[in-house]
Structure formats: structure tokens, C-alpha cells
Amino acid sequence: MNQLVRMSQISEADPIAEPSSKLRVPFAQSGAFVCKFIIGEPNDQAVCCGAPVADGKSWCAFHRRIVFEPARPGRLR
Template identity: 90%
Template sequence: MNQLVRMSQVGEADAIAEPSAELRVPFAQSGAFVCKFIIGEPNDRAVCCGAPAPDGKSWCAFHRRIVFEPARPGRLR
């Protein structure tokens, strides 16, 4: 079932804090269940977020909101 959500309702209620910079790890050393969102330039010395990524996903909740754009009402896919 589709739900109509006003854009004014999106934002503060769904605010998620940015993960700490202390969690960042080199991409080559990131393991399973770690956010793989690359911070800065994607090169051979890339650093990823490193925050916990639940359910085996590739990104933490904060970066998942950046990577995926929420569906807008009336938009065809």
C-alpha cells in the first residue's frame, strides 16, 4: 500500500547522526558488517566510514540515506 508523505514531514523526524570519524578505516581493511561509504576521493588509499552496517548491508543508516533517494509521491519507476 502506498503512503502519502509530505516533504515537510521528512527530515527532522528521520534525522540520523553522522558516524564518528574515529570509526574510519582504509577500504582495503574494511570487513563484513562495516559501512563501505568512501570518504573523500575514491583512489588506491580510499578510506571508508567504518560504522556498523546492520543486516550485512554495504552502508550504515546515515550513508544509506545519502546513497538512496527516497521515492517521491507520483513518481513512476
């Protein structure tokens, strides 16, 4: 049986501040431990976020929340 979940019952994740625009770097010059989220149009002059990342991730915590959709509550069994 499906169970309804009210939106008020779903807690919002803790807000994460957007990284500073001062960290942005050209994509071609981005290093191994910086966010690769492309700001603006993806072309040959692409600029990425450049914020530090951990554990070999491709995106910082702020941009991971944009790229990945949070899991929806499932059915209770």
C-alpha cells in the same frame, strides 16, 4: 488526473547523526559488517566510513540516505 502535493505535506525522515570519524578505516582493511561508503577521493588509499551495519548492507543508515533517493509521492488513482 495528477494531484499536486505541497512540500509541507511531505514529512521529513527522522534525522540520523553522522557516524564518528574515529570509526574510519582503510577500504582494503574494512570487514564484512562495516559501512563501505568512501570518504574523500576513491583511490588506492581510500578510507571508508567504518560504522557498523546490519543485515549485510553495504552502507550505514546515514550514508544510505545519501546514496538512495527517497521515493517521491506518486499519482493518486
